[in-house]
Amino acid sequence: MSKLTCQISVSLDGYVAGPAQGPNDPLGEGGMRLHEWLFAGEGPELQVDIKNCGAFIMGRNMFGPGRGAWDESWHGWWGGNPYHQPVFVLTHHERETLPVAGDAPFHFVTTGMKSALEQARAVAGDRDVMVAGGAETVRQYLAAGLLDELLLTVTPVLLRTGERLLVDVGDPTFEQVETIVSPSVTHLRYRVTYRADPAESSAAGAELSYAETVGA
């Protein structure tokens, strides 16, 4: 099966977005500093990762600032689909698929993160699926034991406050598999594994304690 990957820029002090995210500041105060390397033309080698993905998943917060029922006039921050592959947006509010002229559409998934992953994998075929963000969505896929790879772009800025990435993500194991050096940032690629399937391990634990009880 293809991989579920994620590339995300993180500040030296561990933040992936600044505080006070909103319509005028989608990455929060100072959050754009995390992406200056990209606008400076660094990281073309990451295009290989992007090009190898056949679908993307993002949280609603990344797609737009709205909450509740959809404002159908909102078509995303980008004026198009920056990923050029189908994007599955996690939301609690139904919305018809949004076509993008000359590009892949945005789909809206109200049936949960696992369902979104299944749908993304179905369209991606042999290619990988990437979690585009934001932080909460990445955390959820980590906590659910579903993310196979994390590519952290360590960016030499301090944000001091905002949204931290690796908080409440369960107990994943990270193994460094590649380091890509850019002029101003470094990309650290980790294989992510999980000590046990949470469902299986709790079942095994229940059985064991049952056996012990019976034995006693």
Add this chain to the structure above:
Amino acid sequence: MSKLTCQISVSLDGYVAGPAQGPNDPLGEGGMRLHEWLFAGEGPELQVDIKNCGAFIMGRNMFGPGRGAWDESWHGWWGGNPYHQPVFVLTHHERETLPVAGDAPFHFVTTGMKSALEQARAVAGDRDVMVAGGAETVRQYLAAGLLDELLLTVTPVLLRTGERLLVDVGDPTFEQVETIVSPSVTHLRYRVTYRADPAESSAAGAELSYAETVGA
């Protein structure tokens, strides 16, 4: 003038020590995991950094678990001087210089972080001075605008709680100048600069904060 540098291992979630540091757990719960790469023999290239240093500075908390007046029988965690150069230990309690058989001594400095740096530079001559740790001491030299270089060893572990490094360090600017890839970790070297001469503004504050927080 020679540089004031620092090399320190940091977890993926930004901690440089685990929680509950104490006599039996000097790096806090789980904190030893930050240094497994070192015990696995990785990072010999960092020896160049160490060898280029003629003196080291550490906080009392790194030298030992004691507080208040010295227990003179405490000679450090290491059974010697692991740096093989004079070490200046920041403390609020006077203690005679501690000689180490066949090696460089530990000096105890009660006159503040700037004084410790001056003394360290005096013995280091043309060579660099390194802040050995711990986190609070590194933070103070950063906040005072005195650290010239930070070499962060990004270690693929999650500690979840403990001591964060880059909190309350003022407003330094980090510039990536080198990336050293080891098999399981990556060392990120940053040049640290400061937007304004901190000598007047924040150095005094940092000294005050050392006195207030360490209480040692």
